[in-house]
Amino acid sequence: MQPTHTRLDDPAKTDSQTLLDVKDLKTHFFTDEGVVKAVDGVNLSLKRGETLCVVGESGCGKSVTARSILRIVPNPGQIVSGEINFQQRDGEAIDLARMNPKGREIRKIRGGEISMIFQEPMSSLSPVHTIGSQIMEAILLHLPVSRQEARKRAVSMLDLVGIPRPSEQLDAYSFELSGGMRQRAMIAIALACEPQLLIADEPTTALDVTTQANILDLIRDLQQDSGMAVLFITHDLGVVAEIADEVVVMYLGRDVESGDVDAIFHDAKHPYTRALLQSIPRYDSRENRRLYSIKGTVPHPFARPHGCPFHPRCDDFIAERCNSIDPPRHKLSQSHSVRCLLYSAADEAPPKEDALS
Amino acid sequence: MLWYIVRRIVYLIPTLLIVSIIAFVVIQLPPGDFLASLISKAEETVDQAQVDALRERYGLDEPIYVQYWKWISGIVTKGDFGRSFEWDKDVSDLIWERLGLTVVISLLTLAFIWIVAIPIGIYSAVKKYTIGDYVVTVIGFIGLAIPNFLLALVLMYIAFRYFGQSVGGLFSPEYIVADWSIDRVLDLLSHIWLPVVILGTAGTAALIRVMRANLLDELSKLYVDAARARGLSELKLLFKYPVRVALNPLVSAVAWVFPALVSGSAITSIVLNLQTTGPLLYRSLQSQDMYLAGSLILLVSVLTIIGTLVSDILLAWIDPRIQLQ
Numbered sequence: 194m195q196p197t198h199t200r201l202d203d204p205a206k207t208d209s210q211t212l213l214d215v216k217d218l219k220t221h222f223f224t225d226e227g228v229v230k231a232v233d234g235v236n237l238s239l240k241r242g243e244t245l246c247v248v249g250e251s252g253c254g255k256s257v258t259a260r261s262i263l264r265i266v267p268n269p270g271q272i273v274s275g276e277i278n279f280q281q282r283d284g285e286a287i288d289l290a291r292m293n294p295k296g297r298e299i300r301k302i303r304g305g306e307i308s309m310i311f312q313e314p315m316s317s318l319s320p321v322h323t324i325g326s327q328i329m330e331a332i333l334l335h336l337p338v339s340r341q342e343a344r345k346r347a348v349s350m351l352d353l354v355g356i357p358r359p360s361e362q363l364d365a366y367s368f369e370l371s372g373g374m375r376q377r378a379m380i381a382i383a384l385a386c387e388p389q390l391l392i393a394d395e396p397t398t399a400l401d402v403t404t405q406a407n408i409l410d411l412i413r414d415l416q417q418d419s420g421m422a423v424l425f426i427t428h429d430l431g432v433v434a435e436i437a438d439e440v441v442v443m444y445l446g447r448d449v450e451s452g453d454v455d456a457i458f459h460d461a462k463h464p465y466t467r468a469l470l471q472s473i474p475r476y477d478s479r480e481n482r483r484l485y486s487i488k489g490t491v492p493h494p495f496a497r498p499h500g501c502p503f504h505p506r507c508d509d510f511i512a513e514r515c516n517s518i519d520p521p522r523h524k525l526s527q528s529h530s531v532r533c534l535l536y537s538a539a540d541e542a543p544p545k546e547d548a549l550s
Numbered sequence: 551m552l553w554y555i556v557r558r559i560v561y562l563i564p565t566l567l568i569v570s571i572i573a574f575v576v577i578q579l580p581p582g583d584f585l586a587s588l589i590s591k592a593e594e595t596v597d598q599a600q601v602d603a604l605r606e607r608y609g610l611d612e613p614i615y616v617q618y619w620k621w622i623s624g625i626v627t628k629g630d631f632g633r634s635f636e637w638d639k640d641v642s643d644l645i646w647e648r649l650g651l652t653v654v655i656s657l658l659t660l661a662f663i664w665i666v667a668i669p670i671g672i673y674s675a676v677k678k679y680t681i682g683d684y685v686v687t688v689i690g691f692i693g694l695a696i697p698n699f700l701l702a703l704v705l706m707y708i709a710f711r712y713f714g715q716s717v718g719g720l721f722s723p724e725y726i727v728a729d730w731s732i733d734r735v736l737d738l739l740s741h742i743w744l745p746v747v748i749l750g751t752a753g754t755a756a757l758i759r760v761m762r763a764n765l766l767d768e769l770s771k772l773y774v775d776a777a778r779a780r781g782l783s784e785l786k787l788l789f790k791y792p793v794r795v796a797l798n799p800l801v802s803a804v805a806w807v808f809p810a811l812v813s814g815s816a817i818t819s820i821v822l823n824l825q826t827t828g829p830l831l832y833r834s835l836q837s838q839d840m841y842l843a844g845s846l847i848l849l850v851s852v853l854t855i856i857g858t859l860v861s862d863i864l865l866a867w868i869d870p871r872i873q874l875q
């Protein structure tokens with residue numbers, strides 16, 4: 194497959210501030226039991242230097258979206274349609290969705306322009322290689338430096354992410370480090386080649402609260418210094434409120450609402466977003482209110498509901514409409530859009546014959 | 551690392567002591583002593599002075615710990631393993647060449663197993679559920695299922711019928727009792743491949759399964775994705791990370807290959823007429839040739855212990871997680 198190069202002056206992409214623009218991405222898993230539509234029409238866009246938070250319940254396709262961007266979706270997963278437009282450092286825009294996932298071009302992007310840190314710092318480092326060998330590997334792959342220079346750079350990266358005695362720790366193995374230190378090491382590896390975009394897939398979920406805060410601060414500081422953009426995946430709305438510029442709320446493999454952080458927290462439109470916000474514990478409430486929880490559970494991936502995927506759990510369910518019409522993306526303002534029939538005019542939403550297929 | 555090795559070698563000493571005691575107990579278990587059976591079997595009357603000399607030499611009238619002491623100190627200081635009454639030779643004259651051949655065959659078999667099984671296991675894991683994987687799997691199970699001695703007979707027939715090679719044994723007839731020379735070594739090499747293939751087949755089949763399973767486990771680990779996300783190419787990635795980790799458990803195979811080949815393959819060795827320790831041990835046990843049996847058990851145990859030590863050191867060397875545990 195040949196990647197399609199789109200010049201900057203393409204009228205559709207005049208906004209040079211946009212670093213990543215994912216359009217209607219669909220990534221499906223073709224398992225023996227059937228097709229799992231893990232990601233089924235996600236849109237998101239991220240400007241240079243900004244932080245975009247992707248939130249949603251477990252299993253809604255956040256990690257698969259992230260892996261799709263780097264083209265490291267595990268078998269039997271495949272991107273079936275959509276675009277992942279990314280603006281390279283040299284100004285050229287490319288569609289990552291069309292690249293050969295084993296090719297040289299995507300490998301230059303991985304680690305060089307887009308880096309990723311994972312949910313499990315315990316297992317994302319090799320058990321039999323030193324931290325240093327893994328950082329230096331990233332450096333030597335992407336930067337024209339000698340081994341000695343790579344080693345020096347690796348030490349300064351460990352220093353940068355706050356690992357004590359960095360030149361000693363370079364020769365440490367992952368099992369010699371605590372979870373927090375391992376995640377710092379992962380961050381050091383990810384940032385070693387100064388990527389334009391850091392994808393952080395729930396980087397603090399597996400860590401204790403204090404360490405979580407430290408890691409968040411670290412990512413924020415590094416972002417301010419380097420000007421990289423961050424795609425931050427989490428299901429912790431507290432974290433979102435703290436770090437996000439923009440927010441995308443995902444449900445069953447698609448974006449149900451997206452907007453800037455103020456719009457999402459103070460003017461949420463989608464019933465799912467509101468329900469998520471209501472389920473945050475509040476310290477200021479006097480009475481011992483029971484925590485709100487969304488009724489029902491996330492449906493089985495093989496049993497996607499017709500119409501709006503959220504309708505079986507929705508309090509504002511409109512009979513006859515929500516279970517038959519697949520809601521389109523409706524722009525409420527320049528930066529706020531929602532997929533919900535409560536907000537889109539009837540004529541905007543032509544009923545679909547077969548919403549399942 | 552050095553400290554680890556030293557510690558392991560120190561631990562070795564009590565183990566060897568216990569093993570030698572067990573081997574000696576095996577010698578002593580049957581009723582009577584070997585001189586009694588020697589005398590009872592002998593056609594003519596045995597010279598009483600000679601019998602007394604032997605009694606004195608092995609301390610047969612003394613308490614068992616004295617006998618043990620005489621036996622073990624003879625081995626350690628003079629390399630005297632006692633006498634085989636069946637062969638009427640010193641045990642040490644009987645065992646060294648066979649032991650040497652056994653070690654050579656064992657090591658070659660191990661090398662054969664690794665060289666064949668590791669690449670096939672890797673292929674089979676990377677190409678999971680493809681035709682190639684299925685073919686390898688089926689052949690592997692056949693290799694596991696066929697008894698070695700049957701395979702030996704079939705291969706001997708083929709080698710003899712179609713290649714006209716003198717089969718069985720490790721040497722052509724003219725070299726069996728010859729002194730070591732270049733020609734004898736070459737003759738050995740031209741014979742040794744057959745037992746190596748036969749003895750290695752089941753191990754190869756098993757190791758393919760182990761390698762495949764290990765690698766499949768590792769391939770789905772997050773550190774592999776993380777390395778891929780760094781921009782490493784698929785081939786480099788495969789060998790630097792998951793294959794490297796999947797190989798670790800295989801090193802422990804060094805430990806079991808000696809006892810398996812020395813004792814477990816006795817039947818195959820008899821079928822193939824190999825001058826290794828397996829058939830010798832088998833016969834010595836049948837005929838209650840106890841100094842020979844005890845010495846073989848002792849030496850095989852020592853080899854096994856050394857094999858374990860080597861595999862542990864290798865494992866500690868390639869897997870940094872070991873030493874700290």
Ligand SMILES: Nc1ncnc2c1ncn2[C@@H]1O[C@H](COP(=O)(O)OP(=O)(O)OP(=O)(O)O)[C@@H](O)[C@H]1O
Pocket residue numbers: 222224229230231232249250251252253254255256257258267268269270428494
């Ligand atoms: N290798 C795979 N094979 C089949 N289905 C998969 C595979 N990986 C993920 N999926 C499916 O994709 C869907 C989305 O998974 P994903 O890991 O993206 O969820 P997530 O939003 O990241 O959840 P979490 O918050 O638990 O990390 C799930 O329904 C899951 O079953």
Ligand SMILES: [Mg+2]
Pocket residue numbers: 255256257312394395
């Ligand atoms: Mg996830």
